[in-house]
Amino acid sequence: MNKVGIRLFLAAFAACLFSFSAIAEEGEELTGVTAKVVTTDDGRLTQEGSVLEDGKWILPDDSPTFSITKKPTYKVDWYTYNGYRRYHDACHVCHGPDAEGSTYAPRLADSLKTMSYDDFIAVVSGGREVKRPGGGISVMPAFGDNKNVMCYVDDLYVYLKARAVEALPRGKLSGRMREKKPEEARVYDKECYGE
Numbered sequence: 325m326n327k328v329g330i331r332l333f334l335a336a337f338a339a340c341l342f343s344f345s346a347i348a349e350e351g352e353e354l355t356g357v358t359a360k361v362v363t364t365d366d367g368r369l370t371q372e373g374s375v376l377e378d379g380k381w382i383l384p385d386d387s388p389t390f391s392i393t394k395k396p397t398y399k400v401d402w403y404t405y406n407g408y409r410r411y412h413d414a415c416h417v418c419h420g421p422d423a424e425g426s427t428y429a430p431r432l433a434d435s436l437k438t439m440s441y442d443d444f445i446a447v448v449s450g451g452r453e454v455k456r457p458g459g460g461i462s463v464m465p466a467f468g469d470n471k472n473v474m475c476y477v478d479d480l481y482v483y484l485k486a487r488a489v490e491a492l493p494r495g496k497l498s499g500r501m502r503e504k505k506p507e508e509a510r511v512y513d514k515e516c517y518g519e
């Protein structure tokens with residue numbers, strides 16, 4: 325091929341790529357940020373497009389989400405409940421009870437309105453330090469080496485997502501207000517802790 329030929333070929337190739345990305349945008353997948361809260365035919369509050377995979381509710385972009393049944397008894401799925409417990413173990417000292425925020429750390433019930441699943445995992449594992457205008461530093465610790473947090477980072481995300489989209493009100497979740505722990509979660513626990 326001569327030089328002009330190559331150029332023409334490249335231009336056609338670029339046009340092709342462009343139309344591909346345009347198509348991808350049209351049929352865009354539902355993500356944790358874009359999927360609306362819906363009530364399903366069987367009366368569960370969840371995000372649009374979620375399906376049950378290995379005991380966990382998953383969106384088309386592979387991010388996890390919550391499922392909450394209001395009738396006949398109020399029950400949240402296992403992961404939302406576990407996220408609630410883990411949050412009040414490792415995060416609430418800084419981020420406040422029920423993800424409501426504090427003078428020191430942001431209200432995660434707001435952050436999770438717009439934060440992607442991947443960004444959430446990156447911040448929790450890698451932490452963040454920000455200089456404050458007064459000269460102080462605010463520190464989000466890195467939890468990457470903490471199995472009690474990282475093994476349950478999906479659960480934390482799912483709980484905080486439910487708070488952010490107002491599917492879950494403030495307050496205590498008791499053991500009676502949760503679905504049974506799925507068998508898959510038991511197997512996963514052992515694998516994650518390397519037992």
Ligand code: HEC
Binds near residue numbers: 418419435452453463
């Ligand atoms: C020692 C206090 C402290 C603890 C404990 C803590 N955080 Fe943070 N976190 C912070 C601070 C401070 C920031 C804000 C950092 C900044 O200014 O960017 C933050 C930021 C974040 C952000 C980013 C929010 C945003 O709007 O950008 C996420 C997500 C987050 N924390 C999740 C968690 C989770 C989940 C836990 C528990 C596993 C946790 N944090 C525990 C102090 C803490």
